[in-house]
Amino acid sequence: MTSPSTAAAPLRIAVLSAWHVHAEEYGRAAIEHPDTELVAVWDDDTARGQELAERLGVPFEADLDALLAREDLDGVTNTTATTVHDEILGKVIAAGKHVFTEKLLSPSVEGCDALIDAAGEAGVALTVSLPRLSHGSTVALRKILEDGTLGRITYARVRLAHDGSTRDWLPARFYDPAEAIGGAFSDLAAHPVYLTQLILGEDASSVRSSYTDITGRGVEDNASVTITTPDGAIGVIETGFVTPASGFTIEVHGTEGSLLYGFGGETMLLTTREGTTEVEVPSDIDAPFWQWVQAIRTGEPTLENLARARALTALVVAANADAGI
Numbered sequence: 001m002t003s004p005s006t007a008a009a010p011l012r013i014a015v016l017s018a019w020h021v022h023a024e025e026y027g028r029a030a031i032e033h034p035d036t037e038l039v040a041v042w043d044d045d046t047a048r049g050q051e052l053a054e055r056l057g058v059p060f061e062a063d064l065d066a067l068l069a070r071e072d073l074d075g076v077t078n079t080t081a082t083t084v085h086d087e088i089l090g091k092v093i094a095a096g097k098h099v100f101t102e103k104l105l106s107p108s109v110e111g112c113d114a115l116i117d118a119a120g121e122a123g124v125a126l127t128v129s130l131p132r133l134s135h136g137s138t139v140a141l142r143k144i145l146e147d148g149t150l151g152r153i154t155y156a157r158v159r160l161a162h163d164g165s166t167r168d169w170l171p172a173r174f175y176d177p178a179e180a181i182g183g184a185f186s187d188l189a190a191h192p193v194y195l196t197q198l199i200l201g202e203d204a205s206s207v208r209s210s211y212t213d214i215t216g217r218g219v220e221d222n223a224s225v226t227i228t229t230p231d232g233a234i235g236v237i238e239t240g241f242v243t244p245a246s247g248f249t250i251e252v253h254g255t256e257g258s259l260l261y262g263f264g265g266e267t268m269l270l271t272t273r274e275g276t277t278e279v280e281v282p283s284d285i286d287a288p289f290w291q292w293v294q295a296i297r298t299g300e301p302t303l304e305n306l307a308r309a310r311a312l313t314a315l316v317v318a319a320n321a322d323a324g325i
Contacts, residue, residue, distance in 0.1 A: 008035070008297065010034075010035055010036055010037040011035060011036045011037070011074040011075060011098075011293065011296060012036075012037050012039045012072055012073050012074050012075075013030040013036050013037065013038050013039065013073075013074065013075050013076065013077060014038070014039055014040040014041065014042060014061070014067055014073055014075075014076050014077075015027045015030075015038070015040070015041045015042070015052065015056070015076070015077050015079065016042050016043075016064075016076045016077065016078045016079065016080055016088060016092070017042065017043045017044065017045075017048075017049070017078070017079050017080040017081075017088075018041070018043050018045070018048045018049055018051070018052040018079065019043070019045075019048075019079055019080050019081045019173065019179070020079035020080070020081075020102050021170065021171065021174075022079055022102055022129070023052055023077075023079035024052060024055060024056065026077035026079060026100065026102075026129070026289065027041070027052070027056045027058075027077065028056070029077070029287075029289045030077060030289075031056065033289065033290065033293060035293050035297070036293060038056060038058050039058060039059075039072075039073065040053070040058055040059050040060070040061045040067060040073075041053035041056060041058060041059075041060050041061070042060070042061045042062070042063075042064050042067050043060075044064075046060075046062055049062070064088075064091070065091075068091065068092060068095035068097060069095070073097060074097065074098060074296070075097050075098030075099065075100065075125070075292075075296065076092055076097055076098070076099060076100070077100045077101070077289075078092070078099060078100065078101035078102060079101075079102045081173070081179035081180065082104050082106075082107055082179070082180060082181050082186065083107055083178065083179050083180075083181060085101065085104070085105065085106050085107065085111070085115075086106050086107070086108075086111045086114070086115065089101060089105075089106075089115050089126075090114070090115065090118065093115065093118045093119050093122050093124050093126070094118070094122070096122055096123075096124060097124065098124050098125040098126070098292070098295075098296050099119065099124060099125070099126045099127070100127050100128075100129065100288070100289060100292045101126070101127070101128055101129065102128075102129050103128055103129055103130065103190045103309065103312065104181070104186065104190065104309075104312065104313050104316060105128050105306075105309045105310070105312075105313060106313060107181050107313075107317075108313065108317060109310060109313055109314045109317065111313075112309065112310040112313050113310070116306050116310070119301075120301065123299070125292060125295040125296045125299075125301065125302070126301070126302075126306065127288055127289075127291060127292035127295060127302045127305050127306075128288070128305055128306065128308075128309035129288050129289070130190075130191075130194055130288060130305060130308060130309065130312070131191075131287055131288055132191045132194070132195060133194065133195075133198070133288075133305075133308070134284050134285050134286060134287050134288065134291075135284050136281045136282045136283050136284050136285075137250070137261050137262075137266070137268060137281050138195065138198070139281075139282050139284075139285060140268055140279050140280070140281050140282060141195075141198070141199070141250065141252070141259070141261070141268075142198070144259060144270065144279070145198075145199065145252075148256075149256065149257055149270065149272065150252060150253070150254030150255075150256055150257040150258070150259060151254040151255035151256030151257065152231070152254055152255045152256075153199060153200060153231075153233050153252065153253070153254045154232070154233050154234070154253055154254055154255060155233060155234050155235075155236075155251075155252070155253040156196055156199040156200055156233065156234075156235045156236070156250075156251065156252045156253075157235070157236040157237075157238070157249075157250075157251040158191075158192035158195045158196050158199075158235075158236075158237060158238070158249070158250050158251075159192060159237075159238035159239070159247060159248065159249045160188055160189070160191050160192045160238075160239055160247070160248045161184075161188070161238065161239055161240040161241070161242070161243035161246070161247050162188070162240075162241060162243060162246040162247075163241065163242065163243055163244055163245070163246070164221075164241040165214065165215045165217065165221040165240075165241035165242050166214075166215065166241070166242045166243075166244070170241060174187065175217040175218060175219050177218070177219055177325070180219065181320070181325075182219055182220060182320050182323075182325050183211075183213075183217075183219030183220040183221055183223075183241070184219075184220055184221050184222065184223050184239045184240050184241050185209070185211065185220060185223040185225065185239060185316065185319055185320065185323075186316055186320065188239045188240075188241070189223060189225070189237055189238075189239035189316070189319075190312055190316065192237045192238065192239060193237055193312050193315050193316060194308050194309075194311070194312045195250065196227070196235045196237050197308065197311050197312070197315065198308075199235070199252055200227070200229050200233050200235045201229060201231075202311040202314075202315075203229060203230055204227040204228065204229060204235075204315060204318065205227075205228045205229060205230050206227065206228045207225060207226075207227050207315065207318040207319055207322050208225065208226045208227075208322055209223070209224075209225045209319045209320070209322040209323040210223065210224045210225070210226075210323075211223045211323045211325075214240075214242045215241075215242065220323070221240055221241040221242050222240040222241075222242050223238070223239050223240060224236065224237070224238045224239075225237045225238075225315075225319045225322075227315070237319075247262070248262050249261065249262035249263055250262060251263075256272060256273070257270060257271055257272035257273075258270075258271045259271075259279075266281065268281055288302075288305065291305065
């Protein structure tokens with residue numbers, strides 16, 4: 001990982017809301033990073049926020065305006081409901097605080113553009129949590145794509161699923177469309193969406209959605225979305241909260257070869273006319289939180305991250321629209 005600045009004082013960070021299941025994870029990232037310090041938790045649900053603050057060992061602040069007015073606060077990790085991202089993040093950026101946020105950045109592409117523009121004008125570092133772009137498997141995949149080893153890409157399938165609904169470990173608010181903007185596809189599918197866009201590009205000629213509600217909670221917990229690209233490639237994005245064991249797989253086919261990852265462990269296999277070989281998967285690169293801290297220190301925005309966050313939102317919006325959401 002990139003070495004932090006040793007001369008500067010630690011950046012003081014607050015967690016905004018325990019709504020999302022990753023709230024504690026990002027709070028602990030601020031505790032564990034050598035260049036940041038966690039100082040507070042805010043939540044519009046007092047009991048929920050106090051519980052998280054106690055687990056993280058920091059004070060709870062009930063007044064968001066008072067928290068953002070603190071001169072000793074440098075930035076926030078945002079894990080509020082997706083539907084309030086525009087309002088909350090707009091307020092944080094207006095206060096001049098740096099933002100690390102859970103996906104989706106905004107419920108709409110227009111919202112993404114407004115937040116990205118506002119952050120740029122305010123000199124605020126804005127980074128979205130797209131962690132699988134930092135995984136070693138993605139580093140290896142990028143190189144194979146850049147080298148053109150697979151030829152012209154014709155098909156990609158990326159699947160990520162878990163048992164949050166069937167084992168009932170996701171909070172009930174994840175099934176409230178007023179807060180969550182849909183179900184599994186608007187949340188967990190974000191990762192296979194941005195990986196599919198890495199493989200096939202961001203332009204989709206068509207988007208077709210198949211959503212089902214296996215556990216009867218009112219939103220999709222089982223989903224598959226098929227896209228086509230202007231170049232004729234097909235992409236299949238699969239997700240769900242009803243898979244017994246968490247599963248993550250990548251499948252890419254081109255005119256000159258095929259790549260498989262995750263079918264039987266964390267092994268990547270490359271097949272070309274010369275045969276099948278195992279691809280060495282390197283170590284992960286800096287996680288998004290580390291990239292965000294580096295952006296604050298250097299003043300260099302995480303431009304690829306923001307572009308991919310915007311494209312992610314566009315595809316999720318299109319998929320939900322095709323599903324009638």
